[in-house]
Amino acid sequence: MATTTRARPGLSLGRWSSGDAVRAGIITVLLLFVLIPLPGMLSSYWVDVLTSVTVYSIVALGLNLLMGRVGLVSLGQIAVLALGSWVAARIAFAGGLPFPIVLLGAGLGTMVLGTLVGLPALRLSGLYLALITLMLAGAITVALRTTNFPNGGPGFLGHTEDVRGNPAVRRPDIAVNDPAYLRYAIVVGIILFLLALWHVRGRPGRAWAAIRQSEPAALAAGVNITLYKLWAFALASFLTGVAGGLLAAHVGKLYTYQFSTQDSILLLAVVLMGGIYSLWGAIVAGLFMRFLPAVLDNWGLPADLLTILFGVGILQVLLTAPGGLSQQFPRDMKKLAGLIARAVRRPAAPERSE
Amino acid sequence: MIEVSELTVRFGGVTPIDGMSVEFPEGTCGLIGPNGAGKTTFFNVLSGFVRPSAGSIHAYGDDLLGIADYRRARWGLRRTFQTEQAIEELSVYDNVALAHEHSARSRGTRHEDVLGAIEFVGLEADPHTQVGVLGARERRLVEVARAVVGKPRVVLLDEPAAGLPDEETAHLGRVIKRIPEHMGALVILVDHDMSLVSACCSVTAVLDFGKLIASGPTAEVLRDEQVIKAYLGTEE
Amino acid sequence: MPSWQDFQPFIITGLALGGVYALSGVGMVVLYRATGVLNLAFGAVGAMGALIAWEIVNNTTWPDGVGYLVCVLFGGVITLLYGVLFGPPLAARDALVKATATLGLALILLGAMSWIWSDKARSMVLPTTNWSYDLGTVLVNWTQILALLLGIVVTIGTGAFLRYTSLGTAMRALANDREITATLGVPVRRVEAAAWLGSGLISGAAGLLLSNLVGLDAATLTFLVISSLAAALIARLESITVTLIAGIVVGLVTALVTPFLSISQYRDMAPFVLAIVALLFLSRHRVVSVSRGAH
Secondary structure: OOOOOOOOOOOOOOOOOHHHHHHHHHHHHHHHHHHOHHHHHOOHHHHHHHHHHHHHHHHHHHHHHHHHHHOOOOOOHHHHHHHHHHHHHHHHHHOOOOHHHHHHHHHHHHHHHHHHHHHHHOOOOHHHHHHHHHHHHHHHHHHHHHHOOOOOOOOOOOOOOOOOOOOOOOOOHHHOOHHHHHHHHHHHHHHHHHHHHHHHHOHHHHHHHHHHHOHHHHHHOOOOHHHHHHHHHHHHHHHHHHHHHHHHHHHOOOOHHHOOHHHHHHHHHHHHHHOOOOOHHHHHHHHHHHHHHHHHHHOOOOOHHHHHHHHHHHHHHHHOOOOHHHHHHHHHHHHHHHHHHHHHHOOOOOOOOO | OEEEEEEEEEEOOEEEEEEEEEEEOOOEEEEEOOOOOOHHHHHHHHHOOOOOOEEEEEEOOEEHHHOOOOHHHHHOEEEOOOOOOOOOOOEHHHHHHHHHHOOOOOHHHHHHHHHHHHHHOOOOOOOOOEHHHOOHHHHHHHHHHHHHOOOOOEEEEEOOOOOOOHHHHHHHHHHHHHHHHHHOOEEEEEOOOHHHHHHHOOEEEEEEOOEEEEEEEHHHHHHOHHHHHHHHOOOO | OOOHHHHHHHHHHHHHHHHHHHHHHHHHHHHHHHHOOOOOOHHHHHHHHHHHHHHHHHHOOOOHHHHHHHHHHHHHHHHHHHHHHHHHHHOOOOHHHHHHHHHHHHHHHHHHHHHHHOOOOEOOOOHHHHOEEEOOOOEEEHHHHHHHHHHHHHHHHHHHHHHHOHHHHHHHHHHHOHHHHHHOOOOHHHHHHHHHHHHHHHHHHHHHHHHHHOOEOHHHHHHOHHHHHHHHHHOOOOOHHHHHHHHHHHHHHHHHOOOOOOOHHHHHHHHHHHHHHHHHHHOOOOOOOOOOOOO
16 A cells, blocks of 8 residues: 655654643543443443444454555455454353453454464465455355354354354353443453554554565565564454454354455445544544444434445545545544434434344 | 675576675775666675575675575664665654664663664754655665664665765765774665765775676776776777 | 266356356456456446346336346446546556455445345346256256356457457557556557456346356355456466466366265355465465555
8 A cells, every 4th residue: 555644743752742642631531431421321222333333443453453554455354353253252152261361362363363374375465465365254254154153052163053042152240231341342442452552653563664665675674574464464363353252242142144245345445434544543444334324224324325435435545545534533523523412312223233 | 894706696587797706895885887787786685685596695704695684684784775765654763763673782772772873874853753754865864874773784875875965965975984983884885976985985896787897996996997988888 | 975967067057157257257357457457346347237137127118138238238337437437546556456446336336236226035037048958967058058158258259359459459568568558659548448348348247147147146246256356366367268267167166066065065165265275376486575665
């Protein structure tokens, strides 16, 4: 992907300017608001939506890192999400492990798989890499259609057609009801976001910046390109895996139709639109992917409109602002805030599934 | 000291380097030749981007070609590129830190090494400035700073003065001259600006069509008839 | 181990599907060579064309033939429109960006299809399906024969077109070196437009055939592009003859897995696996990518 020159503060050096401090202050206030009072204020429909937004923001963060930091396009992140959910479900049904362990296991399991897959794929670059991710995602989707998701059944695959009792993936004891689970998910999201930030501002971030601009220059500086690309893959897979775990406990019951190929492409669209040169873009992407459809649904409009809109979005972003819409972020945020305010005031729509 | 022995590079029917044998002693060495003579290809062999078909390169007694490309920086090889490659997205500090953290130097000395390198090249910009907003001259200096940070053993400079006005070139020349003494590195300078080469380099090698046609003290080499002919072409 | 008898119907379906994969593959390869764009919306275009045809056949009084014609033309027109609008501004970008842009088109079409037609089950039966041959132990219908024939004929025709016509030669020149070709006075935009139109017509035809051979479902048809993609990748996006062979192989392998009951559920994996193998094989020589610079 082409890079642009923008006057952005250089990464790292941990030195905080006054602008940084103000921004951090605002973000902390916003976060505290979203974390503490907001879940109680919303109807269960919107709590469900926001939990979904959190999950998909984390997935978007993974893709944002891959595309924005290393210039790698993956067309199969939703399949990775499905893998994460699968691993989480498998672990959850295997025994009474605490939920953080389930999440960690999902993340690590997906990371290992992602890295194994990434290894041969990393010899490719650009278009071929994107295509191979599409192919791998397709293969995983087909496999999942057959093996299904673990639901308490016997054997390694843990799936049973017998749906009596119908166990769901259990939530952590401290966050069983929906608003509590939303808070839990947000906290996990914050931790993962900080993990990503720590990478971007540190040594991997510098190496990735070099790789994105010029691989010869990176090599000449001593950067082991394969290692750092793999690291990005591993990190993105880890994030997506944990998101898969969160998703599994959120919906309780997992089905393959929840992870469509079309969603992978929609994810690509929203990540591009949210902006790939700033980690905030991932949150915008999550909102696009899960919040906007809920809003439209509330207004009685078909979600297909968004599919079309996102298609146009891809074209617009690639044509005009290769850095994504992150430069227009403040403007869009105001519009979004307005949307949120209006939507919350409307009467809630009836319960709907994922 | 770098010993190049019978180095040959061949691809796609072209032989950019043909049986090149030369010794680069300590200090600053020049490498000149007309366009297409093979100078950048030589640097690319040193960096590990191009595999030679034959020959060897020994630097300070180590077989350079046996070291993996990205490990050569850790060994102590640094370079700048014809089209300057300072990383735009990073700050000045981070650009130089990038090279430092992949070298053999320890993390403890990083801060002072980085600032020292920035000062050494005479870069006055605030180290936190993003390189993308800097001008051509400063970007070049960032690249050079990146090339000299820590304790490199060999520094390759590929046309560092390209596109710079005379005053900047002179400044660059003064910086380059001081590298061997202050950083303890061997410098190989490729450039078309003969005044720069004469000012910095005690010895110079000349390539033409991939072959070495002269080497020795710079002043003599620049007066050599064969060298002059190579640049001007022969009248039939 | 299934018997020869068991294999036969799958050989037929495999060849028919393979023919369409080859057809689509050739369309994609020619477009890629001429414009640098790997059109990932290829399947979506065909799907929408097929749905339009279905609409005309089932909900209007117009003759069926009109529907089929519209399908093919729709493919050509939409693809041409995209190419004319989004080709030039993206022309200087790398192949990944260009291919990603086509995903934008795919989403637009997928959204439109879902909106207009929703997910109701539909089927398209071409008149040729009703004429069948009895080959003794197995039945072959004319749609299947047409699919295979079209694949072969279009490949040969395209090959001849590229070699013997001036437009074809111009396309080959463009594929070889865009800038030099432009300086030679070749009307680049027009040649590209021809490539877009041609590949678009092919996608319409492929969509029509697949809707009959596989089923008329927007998502399925859209993502069947992957099988054609597999064929094109095996051919390294270069040779249309290899694309033809590869397409038929992909079709055959996918179909022939079916009688092996233990793995038949995984047969849809076949194109993916083949594509992955092709891609890895393509990349066996590691290349450090050229410095893109930041300008």
